[in-house]
Amino acid sequence: MHLHCYVWSGIGADLRNEAERRPPLPPADPGPFTASPLPPMRTCDWLLKPARRIDASPATLDDALAWLAEHHRTTRSAFLRPADEARIGLDFRLETAREALHNGVDVQWGIWLSGGRFLTCGVVCCSPNRHAAYRCPAS
Template sequence: MHLHCYSWTGAGEDRELEGERRPPPPPADADVFLASPLPPMRTCDWLLKPAQRIDASPATVREAVEWLADRYRAAEPSFLRPEDEARIGLAVRLAFAEQDLGSGVDVQWGIWLTAGRFFTCAVICCSPNRHADYPCPIR
């Protein structure tokens, strides 16, 4: 197993565009899904996005957790409800992420930001993924 990291920040209302967030069943044309910058509905479907969408491919779970921490900290000044996030806290999020990724479980965080924006970051387990038998997007 190896890991790929993805992120997206945009207008929260765009998440309602489910047609862009779901890959169509074969043999339908997947161009809309592939071209869309929106995060997929299913976490594992990040692996269907073009390889250019990969932000990082950490060599270890520890590096993936550090990537998540960096993304969280970068978004933190814009959190819509920082007091709600403080109830969970970054340390707890990171501990669960390390445990989950070490067990081969994908991790995705989504947080509302100011001005109606939404932030999501994900670390996806690849080759194999528990939820889909997708080929690696870079191999």
């Protein structure tokens, strides 16, 4: 198993466009889903997006956690509800992410930002993924 990291930040209201966030059932044209910049509804479905959407492919679990922590830290000043996020805490987020990824479970963080924006950071287990039998987008 290896890992791929994905990030999206944009207008939160755009997330309502579920048609662009769900891959079509075969044999439908995957164009709207794969072309959309929006994050998928299911974390594992990031693997169906083009390889250029991969933000990082960390070599280790610690590298993946560092990637998550960096995105959390760099957007901290824009958190819509910093007190709520502080109650959760980055250490707790990282602890639960470590446990999930160690067990082959994808991790997706979603945080509301000021101005109606939303940040989502995902680390997806690849080859294999426990939720879907997708090929690696980087191969």
